[in-house]
Amino acid sequence: MPADAARPGPIADPRLRVVALVGLAFGFSALAEPWALALMVALTLALAWGFGLPPAALARRLRWPGTVVAAVVILLPLMSGETVLAHIGPLTVRAEGLEVATVIALRFLCIVAVAAALLSAVPLPRLVAALRALGLPALMADMALLMLRHVEDLRQGLRRMRVAMRLRGAPAGFWAGQFRANGWALASLLLRSHAQSERIYHAMIVRGHGAARASPEPFRASRRDWTVLIALLLAGSGLVLLEHVL
């Protein structure tokens, strides 16, 4: 789980970064007018510059949702609208669909870029602590922390188990028809990881996790943090307000 190296950025406090991200992301998803979208792109570029968006962090975040967005963006101009723009072979490109597709693609890219810019430099356990400080229930914060612990262990455990299975002749590949064997391997992994997850939780409790007198994870928001946050939220909500008033 890489935490991308990036400079601290104009907001140091991860709590305020989360608030800024949520505010901007929901704001962006309410925009549709061309001039508003242009301002959204400009704001995103400014943020990416200000927070030092590592290109690798952005690229990694575009890979998974890319297929769904690409499908929507390619299909919409072909399936939606009345104004015919062009014929490409048997296909018809329509203006309304193309317009919606553009809006979706831009909003998607900007939200993902802002998320990468604001959060890629925050270590994940620190992010969990920030969410806890913002009101995430303790039970869910514990689950999140432990989950981060398990992902890598599970991945490695599953890999070793698959190696052991292949050494005993199991065919490679997912459609090899070994649903039962794969299900059993998953269940075995769950069973032993379950014992381990209890040990990990016990180890945390023995060292006072959740103790009443614990000093909370230290967060300090500087005056600059607050200023930048308020400026960003004003910019975002300003865009939304303007679009709906105009």
Place this chain on the structure above:
Amino acid sequence: MTVPAMPVLTAESLSVTHGDGPPVLRDIGFAIAPGERVGLVGPNGAGKTTLLLTLTGVLRARAGSVRLGGRTLAPGTFTPEVALVFQHAHDQLFCPTVAEDVAFGARNLGLTGAALDRAVAEALDRVGLAALADRPVHHLSGGEQRLACLAGVLVMAPRVLLLDEPSGALDLRNRRRLIELLQGMEQAMLVASHDLELVLELCPRVLLIDGGGIVADGAAASVLGDAGLMAAHGQEVPHSLTWHRGERHRHRATGTVAVAAGTDVARA
């Protein structure tokens, strides 16, 4: 075995069950004096780990109690005075860097700022990991991870250290380093291990448990050197004691060793 007036840790007729199953521990009683180092040996499944978890208050005993000095330990509450180092370092380490992991326990004691930094630095210094403070815990070697775990509990200034298989998965160099470090500590210790040579070097007194109960409690050399007793509970007499079978006591200080071509070796 006589124990001074006020033991630091006392188990009083502890019985523990998991769920609805049969008892895992039955009527366990012993006391550890301040600074005393006690070995805990016995076959797999004898209940060693369960006992350690019960002594920290993580597991709740069905009957009996644990006392810390004069006070009865309330299960489920944070008891930094009794520190447990887990068998597998990866069960215990979970923060990104060594310093953060060591800070975890101290922060839960309410330490902050300079006091926290000082406590962490002292603990790391104690185990000789000061130079690795900012390293990711997952990049440490097995031996260094074990030391980081130790620092992570020392930072809470415990009075009793419970160690579960401290030499497991260590190569011999790191095992030696750990033994010397533990020998230099002033805390009372309960050391659960299959590594009987380590127990012998570290602990003057040994508890042998099997089937959830204590079957022997006495001087390490006499318990571990009793071939009949050890065999009855699935243990072998450690190599370094097989050389003086027939003698009950081992004269460590003088280095005198009786020779009796060990059958274990001849068998090889």
Place this chain on the structure above:
Amino acid sequence: MTVPAMPVLTAESLSVTHGDGPPVLRDIGFAIAPGERVGLVGPNGAGKTTLLLTLTGVLRARAGSVRLGGRTLAPGTFTPEVALVFQHAHDQLFCPTVAEDVAFGARNLGLTGAALDRAVAEALDRVGLAALADRPVHHLSGGEQRLACLAGVLVMAPRVLLLDEPSGALDLRNRRRLIELLQGMEQAMLVASHDLELVLELCPRVLLIDGGGIVADGAAASVLGDAGLMAAHGQEVPHSLTWHRGERHRHRATGTVAVAAGTDVARA
């Protein structure tokens, strides 16, 4: 070390890298004769597990090759002749019952029906687990799990057994049982372990590896007994060899042992 005309397993100038990193193994070469038992020792991170995985064909060597008798092993193909028993039994066992787990490999070799049942029963019998055939593997003790893993590869009738830390996490009773079982097997073996006493009992020959290369290959007693060599690679001479320092060879057959009050013991 002389090896008979046709070794069962040969590593020829193996070099292995993980990804783009520096080589994990460099120019490894050795041959194992049919039925020969060879120990593989070295500090943590020396490349022992990597070597075992390369010998099975799971890892692809960047250079060099593995030969099985006269035939070159093709990485990535199923090679039942070379069987690996993993360090952690839970990486290997995944079926609900012992019998099903043992059957897995045999079934992948194409056995069915009565032939399959017979092969499974034989393998279980071989390791002494016949009575536990229908038990869930996850309810077995550590020692029984290790034996079940062994049965799971024996059922494929391998010619070479690769064992990764076979005594890890075993108590002494189970360790003894395993040693005796392995001593009775006709397969060639390569045994990677930190448990040097086990290596000494099991393997007449030892490979010492460090930093990805073989630094010594010779008779177990002379390699493991060479204090200078062992210390240079982070190892301690096993207890049972410290009693005759200064002598190079140990006369096991006669049981003669030279005495020289071991410094290790005196230090304790």
Place this chain on the structure above:
Amino acid sequence: MHVPDGILPLSLSLGGVAVAAGLTALSLKRINARSDPRADVPRAALLTAVFFAASLVHIPVPPASVHLMLSGLMGVLLGWFAVPAILIGLFFQAVMFGHGGLTALGVNGVIFGLPALAAFGLTRLLMAHSTPARETAVAFAAGAGAVVLGVALFSGILLAGLPAHLDAAAERGALLALALAHLPLAVVEGLVVAAVLGFLRRVSPELLRAG
């Protein structure tokens, strides 16, 4: 099968957040009513990790690929812990890989969470004191049904969120393609849930005390 950022209008995203928050509050209330609410945290965290990782495993269904959803498994094994677990998994997928999205977190939580609760309810209703054969059938139905329900929710929400002037025939075509692509997945997940449950029932029944 995750709705990404940027597609849905604000009203739908916020609606999703509200529904997901309600489901979470209900789940936490049921969990906190137990004698030791923390006891099952390790198990829930473990399955959250499985859920998190599984959605990143793509299974080839030529010509496209689908990924495991595991809603059914989560519901059957976690009961009331399923919704918080799914939301945590989705959050980290969005933050680390952009899989799904932050604004779509609520909507995705509903797409995965409702089928999980349905699978939980189904097994709880039908599995008590039944025969092994019937249990296997119920487990398969829970795993496969959760996929079908999830795909239905996904397409319903996506279509509701897209502009209204979509061609009706094209709409049906896209839906059919999506459903067909996920049919093998439904079968796979049904089989996996049946195998996992069968294994745990034989080996470690105490892990099946969901709810």
